[in-house]
Amino acid sequence: MSDVTRAEVCTVAVAEAFRGAGEILVSCFGTTPAVGARLARLTFEPDILMTDGICSLLGNVDPVSGEKGEPVIEGWVPFRSIFDLLWGGRRHVMMIASQIDRYGNQNFACIGEHAKPKAQLLGMRGAPGNTLSHRTSYWIPNHSPGVFVEKVDVVSGVGYDRAAQLGPQTAKHHDIHRVISNLGVFDFETPDHRMRLASVHPGVSVEEVVEKTGFELAIGDAVAETRLPSPEELQLIREAIDPKGFINKEVRS
Amino acid sequence: MDKRTTEAEAVAELRDGMTIGFGGWGSRRKPMSIVREILRSPLRDLTVVSYGGPDVGLLCKFGKVKRLVYGFVSLDSIPLEPHFRRARQEGSIPEVRELDEGMLQWGLYAAAIRLPFLPTRAGLGTDVMEINPELKLVTSPYEDGESLVAMPALELDVAFIHQNRADMHGNGQYLGPDFYFDDLYCMAAKKRFMTCEKIIDTKDFLSEGSLHTLRINRTMVDGVIEAPGGAHFTECPGDYGRDEKFQSEYAATAKDDEAWEAFRAEYLDLPEADYQKKVAAR
Numbered sequence: 001m002s003d004v005t006r007a008e009v010c011t012v013a014v015a016e017a018f019r020g021a022g023e024i025l026v027s028c029f030g031t032t033p034a035v036g037a038r039l040a041r042l043t044f045e046p047d048i049l050m051t052d053g054i055c056s057l058l059g060n061v062d063p064v065s066g067e068k069g070e071p072v073i074e075g076w077v078p079f080r081s082i083f084d085l086l087w088g089g090r091r092h093v094m095m096i097a098s099q100i101d102r103y104g105n106q107n108f109a110c111i112g113e114h115a116k117p118k119a120q121l122l123g124m125r126g127a128p129g130n131t132l133s134h135r136t137s138y139w140i141p142n143h144s145p146g147v148f149v150e151k152v153d154v155v156s157g158v159g160y161d162r163a164a165q166l167g168p169q170t171a172k173h174h175d176i177h178r179v180i181s182n183l184g185v186f187d188f189e190t191p192d193h194r195m196r197l198a199s200v201h202p203g204v205s206v207e208e209v210v211e212k213t214g215f216e217l218a219i220g221d222a223v224a225e226t227r228l229p230s231p232e233e234l235q236l237i238r239e240a241i242d243p244k245g246f247i248n249k250e251v252r253s
Numbered sequence: 254m255d256k257r258t259t260e261a262e263a264v265a266e267l268r269d270g271m272t273i274g275f276g277g278w279g280s281r282r283k284p285m286s287i288v289r290e291i292l293r294s295p296l297r298d299l300t301v302v303s304y305g306g307p308d309v310g311l312l313c314k315f316g317k318v319k320r321l322v323y324g325f326v327s328l329d330s331i332p333l334e335p336h337f338r339r340a341r342q343e344g345s346i347p348e349v350r351e352l353d354e355g356m357l358q359w360g361l362y363a364a365a366i367r368l369p370f371l372p373t374r375a376g377l378g379t380d381v382m383e384i385n386p387e388l389k390l391v392t393s394p395y396e397d398g399e400s401l402v403a404m405p406a407l408e409l410d411v412a413f414i415h416q417n418r419a420d421m422h423g424n425g426q427y428l429g430p431d432f433y434f435d436d437l438y439c440m441a442a443k444k445r446f447m448t449c450e451k452i453i454d455t456k457d458f459l460s461e462g463s464l465h466t467l468r469i470n471r472t473m474v475d476g477v478i479e480a481p482g483g484a485h486f487t488e489c490p491g492d493y494g495r496d497e498k499f500q501s502e503y504a505a506t507a508k509d510d511e512a513w514e515a516f517r518a519e520y521l522d523l524p525e526a527d528y529q530k531k532v533a534a535r
Contacts, residue, residue: 055430078431079278083355087375109351114384116344122332123325128353129375158378166378169399 004228006182007032007247008237009201012229013185015040017137017178018092023047025057025077025091030139031242031250033094034064038241039233051077065244086126089173092135095127097179099152100138102195102215104176104188105159106131107152114154127156132163135175141250143181145214160193182251183209185226190218199226256423258476260290260525263446267291267411270319272300274361274407274442276414276435277487279327280306280495282427284415284448286483286525291317293522302407304357304434306487307503310336311521313346314513321346322407324354328500335507351384352376358434360407365440370403377402412442415484416469417491418461419449419477425469426458428491432468439473448480450492462491482529499532 014036018026026037026048038061041048052058057075062068077085085091098121099107106127112118130136136157140147155162163171179186184200196218197209206223229237238245264287267273277283288308291299298319303309305326312318314336326337340346352360353375363371372391376382382402391403414435416425425447427435439445447469458467486503488495506513520528 076430079433080358083358087355087373109380110341114351114380115349117341120333120338120341122327123323124351124353124379124381125325126354128377128379128381129355129373131379132374132377155379162378167400169397170374170377170401 004234005248005251006201006203006253007251008229008234009226010180010182010251011036011039011237011247012233013180013201013226014094014139015043015233016227017094017180018045018048021045021048021092023049023090025049025051025085027051027091027093029094029096030141031064032141032247033139035237035242035247037094038064039236042236042240043233049075055079055082061241063240064242065246066242086130087133089134091133092137092177093130094137094139095130095157097138097140097147097157099147099149100140100179101149101152101159102217103159103161103193104138104157104179104195105152105155105162106138106157107154109154109156111153124156128158131158131174131176132170133173135177137176137178137180140179140181143183143209143212145212148213148215150215160188183212186217194218196220197223199224201226202228255421256475256477257421257452258446258478260286260448260478260480263287263413263476263478264290264294264296266444267294267296269296270298270300271410272302272408274302274409274412274438275308276412276433276438277306277308277484278304278431278433279325279329280487280500281329281431282415282429282433282484282489283308283487284413284483285485285487286448286478286480287413287446288312289521289525289528302357302361302409304354305334305337307334307500310334313337313340316345318346320348320350322350322352322357324352324357328504330495330497330500331504335504339507349384351381353381356381356402356404357407358437359404361434361437361441363404364406364408365437368406370405372401373404374401407441409438409442411444411446412438413446413448414438414469415480415489416447416449417489418451418453418458419447419469420455420458421452421477422455423447423469423471423474423477424455424458424467425449425474426462426466427468428462428466429488430490436468436473439469445474446476446478447474448478448483450481450483450489452477452479480525482532485529485532496532499535
């Protein structure tokens with residue numbers, strides 16, 4: 001298994017984030033999350049729903065690269081239905097974070113002040129509603145102190161400290177589940193929901209993660225290693241889901 | 254009633270300072286022939302409400318916008334509208350009212366059904382609350398006592414939408430996969446204009462698409478404009494896809510003032526019919 005790429009390890013970590021999802025819509029941004037969600041659906045989470053990226057629910061699992069084939073359409077979700085569905089909560093979204101802090105406050109809106117940003121990014125999009133409505137995870141393909149920051153410039157996705165301030169009624173559906181980067185997997189399973197290093201990817205040291213994180217992470221005595229893909233999972237990734245290896249362009253080994 | 258009119262007549266009804274909504278989504282089925290007509294007009298200080306695409310990028314580039322109310326501004330295949338990006342980074346949009354995507358729908362829906370606001374959690378705990386200082390909270394009168402955002406009705410003076418087919422009475426039909434929020438824009442507005450690829454006889458709607466494609470009824474529309482290619486360069490599925498090559502050229506002009514001036518002279522400083530001829534000749 002020495003030929004397993006870092007991207008493939010990330011893909012399995014993404015799939016693991018969707019373990020237990022059941023019959024909900026999974027929405028992904030980024031290549032590796034798209035492959036990881038499909039992997040979960042083809043293995044241990046067969047009931048998850050996915051769209052074609054426009055407004056059809058796909059009854060089959062379409063590849064991320066290579067020949068698409070004929071889609072099987074199992075449903076219609078125009079934006080109007082998506083908004084209802086997400087406020088209704090039957091969804092787990094994996095968004096990108098341009099900045100994230102120790103409590104999982106996320107920014108992909110802009111860098112600098114909102115009034116006159118140094119860099120306009122995607123904007124708020126659906127992050128404010130998503131993070132108060134259903135489970136949310138984040139994908140960070142380029143782990144650096146500029147992304148894992150002490151304080152985000154603008155809050156687009158609600159983190160645990162801000163959710164706590166909103167009170168139990170408003171925050172009852174707030175659930176930041178995992179942060180997955182090219183270096184490791186992070187969760188918020190600490191008493192005050194600070195970000196914790198859950199596992200490092202094989203070949204990455206805890207020191208490297210600490211060095212590339214701009215805030216103090218919670219780190220247990222023994223940090224696990226992110227699991228490797230099984231032979232079956234590797235075959236699915238390489239032959240069925242991503243035959244052209246797009247994930248390896250997003251995350252270099 | 255025969256509601257047929259033209260882009261020029263519709264835009265002649267606009268006044269400086271009005272609040273105007275544009276249907277569609279990103280670079281999808283946008284009423285671009287109307288946008289181009291506004292660019293040629295002396296109108297200014299507009300409040301623009303949109304799930305933004307090149308409508309917003311162009312109106313900002315031409316300095317037409319005083320206040321922008323939006324969920325995002327994207328060209329879809331290019332995730333961030335480059336002219337909008339530049340306007341934001343230059344700080345040239347006087348009042349920026351960025352909302353969560355769902356909040357924008359809620360504001361339009363409240364206006365559509367004539368409520369002062371609709372409650373939502375979206376926005377709480379984020380900088381949406383700082384960016385929109387007008388937003389107020391409302392407390393649930395029931396046992397939960399929850400504090401929610403009272404998303405105010407986004408009342409529009411004028412709404413513009415683009416459909417694939419329409420009849421002269423103001424019934425509209427979309428032939429692509431999504432109707433977006435076009436009905437809400439119309440219902441939220443005092444005056445409503447619908448451009449379309451083709452005006453057809455009412456009896457022919459169901460030979461074009463199923464009953465479910467008739468999302469716009471004539472209570473929602475005051476003026477109908479036949480505008481073949483009217484959504485170009487955004488997509489109008491059922492009739493045409495997005496003109497990606499044209500869109501790339503448009504996008505590239507955000508980084509090059511000389512290229513912008515050339516693009517503007519070539520495509521925007523001329524009547525719609527000439528624009529369509531130039532596009533056809535490409």
